[in-house]
Structures are given as C-alpha cells and as structure tokens.
Amino acid sequence: MVKANYSAWHINPKDFSNGWTDIEKLQFFARYAILAPSGHNTQPWQFQRRGESLVLGVNPQRELPFSGALAAEPYVSLGTCSETLRLAALGFGFGVDLYYKLDKKTEVETSVRGRLVPQPDLLKAIAERTSNRSLYKDKALPPELLKDIVKNEFNDLHVWRTRDKQSVDFLARQTKAATETIMSNAEFRAELSKWVRNNVTKQYDGMPAFTQGMPTPPSLIARHIIKHVNIAKGQAKTDAKRLKHSAEVILICVKRSGPKAYLDAGRLFARICVLAQSHGIASSGVGAAVIDPQAKQNVAEHFKLTEVPTALIRLGYATKKAKHTPRWPLEKVLT
Ligand SMILES: Cc1cc2nc3c(=O)[nH]c(=O)nc-3n(C[C@H](O)[C@H](O)[C@H](O)COP(=O)(O)O)c2cc1C
Structure with a gap:
C-alpha cells in the first residue's frame, strides 16, 4: 500500500x-x-x-x-x-x-x-x-542528446559543463573542502537536522536517511547524529566520490545575482533533471561547491567564469535505483 x-x-x-x-x-x-x-x-x-x-x-x-x-x-x-x-x-x-x-x-x-x-x-x-546519489557508470552521454538536455534559453544564465577528468577532479576537491566547511558549522547542521527524517517517516517533507544510503535502524537517530556529531569528513569524502563518478557535471551560473536569475536557475535545474530522466539518465544536485563562498569563488576563478556558479548537477547512468x-x-x- x-x-x-x-x-x-x-x-x-x-x-x-x-x-x-x-x-x-x-x-x-x-x-x-x-x-x-x-x-x-x-x-x-x-x-x-x-x-x-x-x-x-x-x-x-x-x-x-x-x-x-x-x-x-x-x-x-x-x-x-x-x-x-x-x-x-x-x-x-x-x-x-x-x-x-x-x-x-x-x-x-x-x-x-x-x-x-x-x-x-x-x-x-x-x-x-x-535525486539519484548512486555512483554513475563510466559511460559518456550521447553528445547530441546532452546538448538538448542542457539547452539554455535563459539570457541571464550561463551553462558550463564538463566531463574532463581534471576538471571533474577539481570540482570534487572543491566539493570535499566545501562540504567539510559547511558540515563543520553547527548552525548549518542544526538547520539540516530539522529536515532529516528516518526511513519510515510519516512526515510529508524532508529527506529520509535512505537518500544518503543509511539503513533503517541507524536512520532512527540520523537527526540526532547530524545535529550533534560532526560527520563533515565522511560526508565530504562521499560527495567528492559521487562527483568523480559522473558522466557529466553541469554548473548553472547566473549573470547577475538576484531573484529573477535564481528562479531561472531553478527552472533550468528542473528541466535538465526531467529531460535527463526521460532518456533514462540519472541526476542529482550537489550543492556544497556553489554554496560555500570560498569554493564558489575558487570554481569561478579556476574555470574563468564571469558568471556566478549557483547550482551544480551531476548526470549519468545510475548503478542503483533511487x-x-x-x-x-x-x-x-x-x-
Ligand atoms: C538547488 C538544489 C540543490 C540541491 N543540492 C543537493 C546537495 O547538495 N546534496 C544532495 O544530496 N541533494 C541536493 N539536492 C537534492 C534535494 O535534496 C532533493 O531534491 C530533495 O531531497 C527531494 O528529493 P528528490 O529530488 O529525490 O525528489 C538539491 C536540490 C536542489 C533543487
């Protein structure tokens, strides 16, 4: 039922x-x-x-x-x-x-x-x-299909994407450092813990711990763990690994920060995920490197982006169902 x-x-x-x-x-x-x-x-x-x-x-x-x-x-x-x-x-x-x-x-x-x-x-x-957080297969996405999926019709956005190993490794390192910074912040963890759920939750929002691969018994105390234990290092390693196992990594960047561009960024985010899904391609957002101000700046500088990286999506063929x-x-x- x-x-x-x-x-x-x-x-x-x-x-x-x-x-x-x-x-x-x-x-x-x-x-x-x-x-x-x-x-x-x-x-x-x-x-x-x-x-x-x-x-x-x-x-x-x-x-x-x-x-x-x-x-x-x-x-x-x-x-x-x-x-x-x-x-x-x-x-x-x-x-x-x-x-x-x-x-x-x-x-x-x-x-x-x-x-x-x-x-x-x-x-x-x-x-x-x-959102499929499994490691994706080492299989490239068909180039023409990918072009369609990430097509950007918003003039206040810029889409940057890569599958180049060095670039993906750089993003993985930034994600790792940013996740460590963010997750070490007690205020961030306190806020996150309010949205973490156990695997048998009856609540209508938030993230059951299975989304991070946690079995049901420990999920019952997941909220408590997130709030009181600094699990930054483990989460950072996991997210960096996820990034490395992606067929394509996409950065949605805004030309000028503000509500309109952010709404557009969200729209493009959803469109990419839904179009990818319609072709059997998995997606998941990995936010740390575009949330932590230092990592965000590092990413923009490294890839010589004049726009502001605002969302990061990984795409690929999933190894597990989510x-x-x-x-x-x-x-x-x-x-
Ligand atoms: C802008 C945006 C950023 C996100 N960033 C992350 C992230 O950093 N890590 C993560 O595990 N999920 C991330 N997500 C996925 C959400 O947690 C997910 O959409 C939500 O839990 C609902 O689950 P669903 O996408 O499977 O329906 C992000 C989603 C959005 C829209």
Missing part, C-alpha cells in the same frame, strides 16, 4: 480532461509541479488560485534561515516547481505562461496560453525522477 506521504507521486494522467477550465487544468499540472526537487526537500512553495491563474508563492515556514541566502533559496526551488508545472502542461499539450512578480513578495503567476503537441513522456519523467522522497499533497499547499 502506498503511504500517505508518498501518494502524491501516483498521478493518473487519464484523470485529466481537455474540457476543464484553465484553472482546473493548472491545478492538475500543479500535482506534477509539487514533485519537483527542492533544497533539503523543504518544498518551499504554496499555490493560490487567482481567477483563471494559479500563483506560486513562497511558504515562509519552509524557508532555510541559515543556508537559504547562500543557496539562493527559496527562489531556486520555486523555479524548479514552476518549470515542472510548465513541463507537465507540455505533457498534456498546453503552453503555460510564467510571469514573475518580484516587487514585495516573490510570485510566479501561471496561466494557460494555448495548445501544443502533447509530450506525454514528460509526465512519466516527472513522476519517475528522483527511491522517491515524501511530498505534501497539493491540497495541503493550495489555497
């Missing part, structure tokens, strides 16, 4: 009706949008109906007061959610406009624009995507 906190993943696309009003359609697309990846699985979004538009805003209770500013959150995660909604609409053959409102509150207003050729594979990919993480159902995040 599907547990309540995982039920959001089970959507029957046949329940969709072309005869619905725009707002009814958008609400159905939002069922897919909430499956988007988010930092620590905070799911910092909330939806509001406004006439025939559906507006995505930030849920202030799900922000990350300590690491949020460093990780461009909650904007990046609002971006992943918005783009997943747009991809779901495409899945059913509808275009959706995303209009950013960035004055007082950050909001993304979504409205149905018109008909397009349906791409049902996208729906399957959204519902199958997970399980889904919990989600709040749409009804709980829609007003």
Whole structure:
C-alpha cells in the first residue's frame, strides 16, 4: 500500500480532461509541479488560485534561515516547481505562461496560453525522477542528446559543463573542502537536522536517511547524529566520490545575482533533471561547491567564469535505483 506521504507521486494522467477550465487544468499540472526537487526537500512553495491563474508563492515556514541566502533559496526551488508545472502542461499539450512578480513578495503567476503537441513522456519523467546519489557508470552521454538536455534559453544564465577528468577532479576537491566547511558549522547542521527524517517517516517533507544510503535502524537517530556529531569528513569524502563518478557535471551560473536569475536557475535545474530522466539518465544536485563562498569563488576563478556558479548537477547512468522522497499533497499547499 502506498503511504500517505508518498501518494502524491501516483498521478493518473487519464484523470485529466481537455474540457476543464484553465484553472482546473493548472491545478492538475500543479500535482506534477509539487514533485519537483527542492533544497533539503523543504518544498518551499504554496499555490493560490487567482481567477483563471494559479500563483506560486513562497511558504515562509519552509524557508532555510541559515543556508537559504547562500543557496539562493527559496527562489531556486520555486523555479524548479514552476518549470515542472510548465513541463507537465507540455505533457498534456498546453503552453503555460510564467510571469514573475518580484516587487514585495516573490510570485510566479501561471496561466494557460494555448495548445501544443502533447509530450506525454514528460509526465512519466516527472513522476519517475528522483535525486539519484548512486555512483554513475563510466559511460559518456550521447553528445547530441546532452546538448538538448542542457539547452539554455535563459539570457541571464550561463551553462558550463564538463566531463574532463581534471576538471571533474577539481570540482570534487572543491566539493570535499566545501562540504567539510559547511558540515563543520553547527548552525548549518542544526538547520539540516530539522529536515532529516528516518526511513519510515510519516512526515510529508524532508529527506529520509535512505537518500544518503543509511539503513533503517541507524536512520532512527540520523537527526540526532547530524545535529550533534560532526560527520563533515565522511560526508565530504562521499560527495567528492559521487562527483568523480559522473558522466557529466553541469554548473548553472547566473549573470547577475538576484531573484529573477535564481528562479531561472531553478527552472533550468528542473528541466535538465526531467529531460535527463526521460532518456533514462540519472541526476542529482550537489550543492556544497556553489554554496560555500570560498569554493564558489575558487570554481569561478579556476574555470574563468564571469558568471556566478549557483547550482551544480551531476548526470549519468545510475548503478542503483533511487527511491522517491515524501511530498505534501497539493491540497495541503493550495489555497
Ligand atoms: C538547488 C538544489 C540543490 C540541491 N543540492 C543537493 C546537495 O547538495 N546534496 C544532495 O544530496 N541533494 C541536493 N539536492 C537534492 C534535494 O535534496 C532533493 O531534491 C530533495 O531531497 C527531494 O528529493 P528528490 O529530488 O529525490 O525528489 C538539491 C536540490 C536542489 C533543487
């Protein structure tokens, strides 16, 4: 039986009706949008109906007061959610406009624009995507396919990617150093521990410890361990190894830091992960080297980037399947 906190993943696309009003359609697309990846699985979004538009805003209770500013959150995660909604609409053959409102509150207003050729594979990919933290096979991705997956249509972003061993090793070293720095910080660990869950959790958000490969018995005290024990060295080694075992490493960089570019970065993040999934390619975000200010600067200097590295994604063919993480159902995040 599907547990309540995982039920959001089970959507029957046949329940969709072309005869619905725009707002009814958008609400159905939002069922897919909430499956988007988010930092620590905070799911910092909330939806509001406004006439025939559906507006995505930030849920202030799900922000990350300590690491949020460093990780461009909650904007990046609002971006992943918005783009997943747009991809779901495409899945059913509808275009959706995303209009950013960035004055007082950050909001993304979504409205149905018109008909397009349906791409049902996208729906399957959204519902199958997970962050897969396994080591990826030593097998390159087909170059033309990769080009399509990472195609950047945002003029405030720059996408930099590599599979060159020396460059990947450099990023792995930066990830290791950055993870050690971040995870040695008691405030960061205290915040992270609030989002770490045991493997049999009934909660609707956060990261069950199986996402980091932890079996159930120790997962029961994972939260306590993260908060009180400095596991920086072990985590740093693990993340560096993951990076080295990637077919391609992608940096999403912003030309000018700010909410708009961060939303776009999140959108591109989600698009890359979903498109990769639709071709059987695994993905996972590895944030440390773009969160820790020193590592971020080192990365930009080393690769002579004039833009600011904001998200890092590894892609490749997974060696293990990854399980889904919990989600709040749409009804709980829609007003
Ligand atoms: C911008 C961003 C950065 C992320 N950074 C990391 C990271 O540094 N390490 C990690 O293990 N997961 C990272 N993730 C993955 C999230 O933890 C994951 O999306 C969330 O737990 C939900 O799980 P799912 O992606 O499997 O649905 C990141 C996700 C996003 C959107």
